[in-house]
Amino acid sequence: MRLVATLAVVPALLLQTAGGGGAAQDRGPHAAPYTYEGTIRTVQARPASLELITGVGMALRLVRMSVPAAAHIESGGAAIALRDLRPGDVVRAECHQTGAGLVADRIERKRAAP
Amino acid sequence: MRAALLSAAAAAVVVAACAKPVKPGDPVRGLTREQRDRFRRGGEVFDTVFTAATGLGPLFNSTSCGECHEDPVAGGFGDEVEVHAAAFHPGAPCDPLVHQGGPVIQQDATPALKTALGVEREPNPPDATALARRTAPVVFGRGLLDAVPDSALLAYADPEDRNGDGVSGRPNHFFDGRIGRFGRKALVPTLGEFNEGAFVLEQGVTTPAIPTEETFGGRPLPAGVDPAPDPEITAEIVALTDTFVRFLGAPTPLRPSAEARQGRDLFGRIGCAACHVPALRTGDSPIAALRRREVGAYSDLLLHDMGPELADICLGDATPSEFRTEPLIGLRLAARFLHDGRATTAEQAIELHGGEAGGARTRFLALTPGERAALVAFLKTL
Numbered sequence: 001m002r003l004v005a006t007l008a009v010v011p012a013l014l015l016q017t018a019g020g021g022g023a024a025q026d027r028g029p030h031a032a033p034y035t036y037e038g039t040i041r042t043v044q045a046r047p048a049s050l051e052l053i054t055g056v057g058m059a060l061r062l063v064r065m066s067v068p069a070a071a072h073i074e075s076g077g078a079a080i081a082l083r084d085l086r087p088g089d090v091v092r093a094e095c096h097q098t099g100a101g102l103v104a105d106r107i108e109r110k111r112a113a114p
Numbered sequence: 115m116r117a118a119l120l121s122a123a124a125a126a127v128v129v130a131a132c133a134k135p136v137k138p139g140d141p142v143r144g145l146t147r148e149q150r151d152r153f154r155r156g157g158e159v160f161d162t163v164f165t166a167a168t169g170l171g172p173l174f175n176s177t178s179c180g181e182c183h184e185d186p187v188a189g190g191f192g193d194e195v196e197v198h199a200a201a202f203h204p205g206a207p208c209d210p211l212v213h214q215g216g217p218v219i220q221q222d223a224t225p226a227l228k229t230a231l232g233v234e235r236e237p238n239p240p241d242a243t244a245l246a247r248r249t250a251p252v253v254f255g256r257g258l259l260d261a262v263p264d265s266a267l268l269a270y271a272d273p274e275d276r277n278g279d280g281v282s283g284r285p286n287h288f289f290d291g292r293i294g295r296f297g298r299k300a301l302v303p304t305l306g307e308f309n310e311g312a313f314v315l316e317q318g319v320t321t322p323a324i325p326t327e328e329t330f331g332g333r334p335l336p337a338g339v340d341p342a343p344d345p346e347i348t349a350e351i352v353a354l355t356d357t358f359v360r361f362l363g364a365p366t367p368l369r370p371s372a373e374a375r376q377g378r379d380l381f382g383r384i385g386c387a388a389c390h391v392p393a394l395r396t397g398d399s400p401i402a403a404l405r406r407r408e409v410g411a412y413s414d415l416l417l418h419d420m421g422p423e424l425a426d427i428c429l430g431d432a433t434p435s436e437f438r439t440e441p442l443i444g445l446r447l448a449a450r451f452l453h454d455g456r457a458t459t460a461e462q463a464i465e466l467h468g469g470e471a472g473g474a475r476t477r478f479l480a481l482t483p484g485e486r487a488a489l490v491a492f493l494k495t496l
Contacts, residue, residue, distance in 0.1 A: 057311020
């Protein structure tokens with residue numbers, strides 16, 4: 001089950017890293033979300049964005065997403081800000097695809113960086 | 115507890131001596147006819163040599179699974195050594211350098227890529243703080259190891275060394291937070307993921323779950339160098355390969371001589387079994403042949419600090435000097451030892467153990483020559 005869940009997100013993930021995300025049509029915020037679980041590699045304030053490390057086995061991939069001000073970010077049930085996230089945090093991010101790439105709708109911190 | 119496990123492992127050998135032994139390359143006992151058929155067909159895929167036309171590359175380490183896992187049979191050791199890279203800066207999370215092609219740096223390329231880029235292999239990441247050499251281990255018994263529940267591994271974890279034995283194993287975690295156990299740094303949580311990832315990393319063969327190629331040092335591959343449409347193999351091919359690896363049995367240890375029995379006792383007495391836990395028990399697998407079985411793992415599948423001499427890259431939570439306890443399944447078949455193959459004998463490998471294993475090494479070196487020989491004789495039964 002966990003494997004299925006992991007694999008389900010990977011095609012979208014690879015589309016993104018391969019540049020396919022830039023060619024994808026903007027399906028708007030109501031399109032089926034892309035969900036990623038990964039470790040934050042970088043957090044940027046301007047432009048607001050995240051880089052996640054995820055993958056299958058040792059085949060690791062980077063997922064880049066912008067984080068608009070409207071994105072809901074939480075940890076342990078409490079709302080937090082993008083600046084509260086740190087490299088090494090494990091997060092689950094629900095996104096939608098736009099012509100400019102992935103855009104985060106909701107980010108949940110599952111485990112703080114050790 | 116570990117002494118009891120050593121006894122359990124010894125008892126398992128006695129029981130196995132009565133049953134038909136599992137030879138290297140044999141499937142686990144108790145498979146159904148259909149499962150044995152899929153094991154056989156999976157073995158054919160395992161040995162299938164890919165070409166550029168059928169999906170190989172453009173970057174790769176090997177042309178087939180069996181090229182690296184081959185000695186003495188499919189699923190065995192290989193003499194290939196691959197290169198991994200990462201960046202470690204104390205106080206910061208380990209960076210596997212995915213944006214620069216890491217952590218696995220492919221050592222070969224198809225003629226089309228060589229021509230297009232004028233290269234022979236993927237470059238080492240410029241930001242790497244270390245490179246690691248990795249030999250190809252046996253994959254025997256990995257389905258059994260996959261079926262051991264996380265709780266069994268966590269029962270051996272002692273990150274704060276509360277029992278004061280100098281050994282403080284801890285689990286690694288994959289990037290999504292799950293506990294890892296496969297790979298020399300115990301990064302990967304499941305065998306299925308490890309196997310599927312290996313198609314892309316080692317052979318450049320894309321799969322339905324990973325339908326795009328590796329990058330070249332983090333840069334996209336040039337157009338026209340990859341003639342096979344993605345994904346280059348079907349989910350059924352992946353599943354057959356996974357079935358073959360999953361069903362490869364752990365070879366039955368050889369019947370121990372009196373000397374080897376003495377060595378087995380010493381193995382427990384000097385502390386080797388603190389990390390090389392002799393027996394693990396599988397959980398409630400959907401596959402009856404893997405369900406609630408004792409596996410002579412000789413590993414706790416946890417990370418242990420092995421000291422600065424063996425240190426190379428970080429990966430996940432693992433620091434450069436932390437490695438997963440290597441399972442000793444099929445050790446008698448090994449020609450080289452340790453994660454990078456630097457040791458040519460088991461005795462040399464023990465002498466190179468440091469960090470948490472330093473105490474066991476010291477006690478090994480304090481043994482008489484005859485006792486050391488007995489311990490090595492025991493290892494040669496595994």
